[in-house]
Amino acid sequence: MAEEQQEKHGEFEREPVPVSKTKGLKAFVGMYAGEHCAGTELMIGPLFVAAGVSAFDVLGGLFLGNLLAVLSWMFLCAPIAVRARLTLYYQLEKICGRHLVTLYNLANGVMFCFLAGSMITVSATAIGVWFHFPMPGLGDLLPNSVGWVLAVLAVGAIISVVAAWGYDMVSKVANIAAPWMVLVFLGFGIIGLRQFIEVTGAQVNSLGSLWELCQTSIWKGGDPLPGQVKFTFWHVTFFAWFCNMAMHVGMSDLSVFRFAKKSWHSVASASGMYVGHFMAWLAASILYALQLHMDPSNTDVLPGPLAYRAAGVAGLICVIVAGWTTANPTIYRAGLAFQAIMPKVSRFRVTIFTGLLATLAGMFPAIAMRLLGFVAIYGLILMPMGAVVFTDFWIFPKLGLKQYYAEHKKIAINWAAAIAWIATLAICVGLVKTGKPQFQIFFVALPGWFIASALYIVVSKFTQKGTEA
Amino acid sequence: MKKVLEIISYLALALIVVAPSLFYAQKIDLAMNKLLMTSATVVWFATAIFWMGREKKEG
Numbered sequence: 001m002a003e004e005q006q007e008k009h010g011e012f013e014r015e016p017v018p019v020s021k022t023k024g025l026k027a028f029v030g031m032y033a034g035e036h037c038a039g040t041e042l043m044i045g046p047l048f049v050a051a052g053v054s055a056f057d058v059l060g061g062l063f064l065g066n067l068l069a070v071l072s073w074m075f076l077c078a079p080i081a082v083r084a085r086l087t088l089y090y091q092l093e094k095i096c097g098r099h100l101v102t103l104y105n106l107a108n109g110v111m112f113c114f115l116a117g118s119m120i121t122v123s124a125t126a127i128g129v130w131f132h133f134p135m136p137g138l139g140d141l142l143p144n145s146v147g148w149v150l151a152v153l154a155v156g157a158i159i160s161v162v163a164a165w166g167y168d169m170v171s172k173v174a175n176i177a178a179p180w181m182v183l184v185f186l187g188f189g190i191i192g193l194r195q196f197i198e199v200t201g202a203q204v205n206s207l208g209s210l211w212e213l214c215q216t217s218i219w220k221g222g223d224p225l226p227g228q229v230k231f232t233f234w235h236v237t238f239f240a241w242f243c244n245m246a247m248h249v250g251m252s253d254l255s256v257f258r259f260a261k262k263s264w265h266s267v268a269s270a271s272g273m274y275v276g277h278f279m280a281w282l283a284a285s286i287l288y289a290l291q292l293h294m295d296p297s298n299t300d301v302l303p304g305p306l307a308y309r310a311a312g313v314a315g316l317i318c319v320i321v322a323g324w325t326t327a328n329p330t331i332y333r334a335g336l337a338f339q340a341i342m343p344k345v346s347r348f349r350v351t352i353f354t355g356l357l358a359t360l361a362g363m364f365p366a367i368a369m370r371l372l373g374f375v376a377i378y379g380l381i382l383m384p385m386g387a388v389v390f391t392d393f394w395i396f397p398k399l400g401l402k403q404y405y406a407e408h409k410k411i412a413i414n415w416a417a418a419i420a421w422i423a424t425l426a427i428c429v430g431l432v433k434t435g436k437p438q439f440q441i442f443f444v445a446l447p448g449w450f451i452a453s454a455l456y457i458v459v460s461k462f463t464q465k466g467t468e469a
Numbered sequence: 470m471k472k473v474l475e476i477i478s479y480l481a482l483a484l485i486v487v488a489p490s491l492f493y494a495q496k497i498d499l500a501m502n503k504l505l506m507t508s509a510t511v512v513w514f515a516t517a518i519f520w521m522g523r524e525k526k527e528g
Contacts, residue, residue: 176517180510183485187506190489191499312503314485314510 012258020252024260028268034178035270036244037185037280039122040115042303043371044243049292050138050233050301051372054221055214056280059122061233062281066273067241071258072241072248076386078266080393081257088254089340092385095392096417097406100194103384104421105337111246111378112334113354116327117361120156122370123323125304126316127151136365138299139227143363159324160355163468164235164348165265174325182275184311184318189283191310192290199293203268208316218289225299229372229440230331236441239372240277245379245445248387331355376441383445387452388417395453400458416463425449470519478516484509 012021048058053151083090093101128135133147143149163168196369197204203212224230231239247253248269257266291298307315335351342350363369369373396403406414428448488505491497497505 172522175522176514179482180485180513180517183482184506184510186486187489190486190493191502194489194493194495195499311489311506314503314506317510319505 003219008044012085013087013271013413017258021258023261024270025263025265028256028265029271030178030425032269032272033182033275034174034272035274035326036179036276037182037322038276038317038326039303040298040326040371041185041276041280042122042284042307042319042322042398043118043301043368044375045286046288046301046303046306047228047282047369048236048281048374049219049289050225050228050299051235052222052224052228053219053231053236055183055211055219057221057231057233058236058282058285059083059214061236063242066270066277067430068237068241068278069248069273070243070270071434073253073269074264076390078250078257078260078263080251080389080464081266082253082263084254084393085258086254087258088389091251091254091389093402094215094407095301095388096385096414097412099412100406100414100418100421101271102341104382104467106247106383108246108252109334109337109341110353111381112330112337113358113368114361114374115123115378116159116330116334116358118368118371119323119327119330120359120362120372121323121365122161122329123155123159123320125302126149126307126319126323127155127304128302129304129308129316135300135302135304136369138225138369140369141364141366143365144268149348149363152359155320155323156355156359156362157299160352160359161330163328163335163355164351170325170328173321173339174328177321177325178467179319181279181322184314185280185283187285188310188315189279192283195290195310196286209387218286221330221385227432229442231372235440235442238446240273242379242442242445243277243375245324246382246386248386249445249449250379250382251389252382252386254389262334272352304401327358331358331425334358336461372443378444380428380441380445380448381425384452388420388425388456391456395457396460399457401457402464403458414432414463415457416456419459423455427451455468474516474519478513478520481509481512482517485513 012018053061089101089105092104092367096104104222125135128148128151131147131151133151134145136144137146141153145229182308184198196202196213196217198215200213202209204213242249257263284303284306287310288301291306291309303319304316307319309315311318331351331354333345336352338354339345339350361452392403392405402408405416428444428451430443431447432441487512488497488502488509492499492502
């Protein structure tokens with residue numbers, strides 16, 4: 001079973017995907033819509049409200065940010081994917097060398113663990129509705145009750161064992177759940193809107209009056225809740241653009257679009273962005289705004305109770321399934337990244353270890369409650385390698401520099417790529433530390449991409465001296 | 470049989486969004502909305518599992 005799975009998921013790991021195995025647009029539409037309607041959407045929407053967004057800022061920012069994300073897939077990631085038809089890992093190995101890819105895998109695996117941890121946190125909030133133990137509040141960084149720890153442990157243990165044994169089974173459940181989950185999210189929004197109309201006594205009979213309700217009651221703007229960063233139009237735009245930065249600008253989805261017949265098929269990513277990162281975020285944020293409207297002292301961002309109040313048991317199932325089906329492949333991917341470092345340890349053991357690490361992370365609400373910042377850090381850490389791949393593929397031939405330098409020189413570390421990665425992160429952290437608003441963690445990855453590209457070119461000029469292109 | 474299950478599945482899926490729409494239009498109350506959404510969820514999973522994602526056998 002495990003070997004069969006490995007074969008299935010490890011197709012064409014070290015060779016280009018043959019044209020006969022490529023897929024059309026339709027194959028990617030469903031994949032993206034399902035993958036980006038996850039448990040974490042139920043945290044992100046409410047956290048926007050906690051960050052004090054206004055109606056125009058959240059709607060306009062999400063529209064623009066998601067558009068930029070789709071364009072990043074279309075013009076940065078997919079054109080390379082359909083030309084090289086290689087996984088990111090293999091392409092990186094050719095550029096950076098085996099040792100540097102190992103370091104990249106470690107960073108990627110750890111990030112995936114934390115992300116899976118926040119998904120476990122989301123699922124555990126549904127357990128709290130049934131067992132009534134104290135759950136963490138918006139400001140909590142540490143676990144606050146034995147019940148919470150046990151709930152996360154139970155959810156995490158089940159997810160880990162299933163990830164290790166039954167990846168295919170969960171993948172089947174995830175496929176079945178995807179269309180249902182999208183509609184439940186839509187339902188959350190419709191129900192929340194009706195409840196808002198009732199509690200405010202607003203008369204909504206036109207688009208104008210609906211907009212009035214949005215501005216005055218749902219996304220009112222103003223100060224953020226204590227401990228949260230104030231979100232403006234640009235924060236929302238950049239967050240929506242960069243929350244999947246590792247996948248588009250960071251090139252992780254080279255592994256996905258190497259199967260695309262045409263580069264423009266990456267427009268399918270719009271299904272994930274506008275269903276998951278537009279509709280689902282807005283729907284979840286409406287439920288949280290309603291909670292705050294009813295009781296301003298209740299600032300807890302707990303997807304379980306939010307969903308239960310709106311849709312009853314169906315809502316709870318949605319929270320559990322959304323967290324479970326997305327945590328599962330995330331743990332699996334983290335396991336793959338770690339296994340690349342320890343190839344002799346069995347896939348089962350690595351996945352169980354990874355799952356337990358994610359479970360431990362999930363016990364600490366700090367990650368879920370600070371998810372907006374964590375997601376920005378996640379993208380930033382992996383982004384420089386995307387810049388390296390882009391520069392190596394398009395710019396190096398024009399400058400007479402050697403592509404796939406590590407493969408060419410048979411070296412384990414391409415120092416130009418290593419310096420571009422580490423120095424970019426150091427510079428970006430330095431920029432964030434200046435405290436200037438334009439260099440907040442949500443924005444700094446944009447100049448970071450240009451810094452990484454420039455560093456890679458400049459250092460390669462030195463390291464490649466005497467090498468023929 | 471598979472076709473019948475498919476139709477039932479799609480009806481359940483439609484109910485997931487029809488129930489909140491009826492609640493929005495004030496045709497049903499929240500308790501009824503929750504009941505309909507939960508019932509539709511059970512029906513969707515119980516029926517879709519028999520046909521969704523199953524490849525058609527050739528020959």
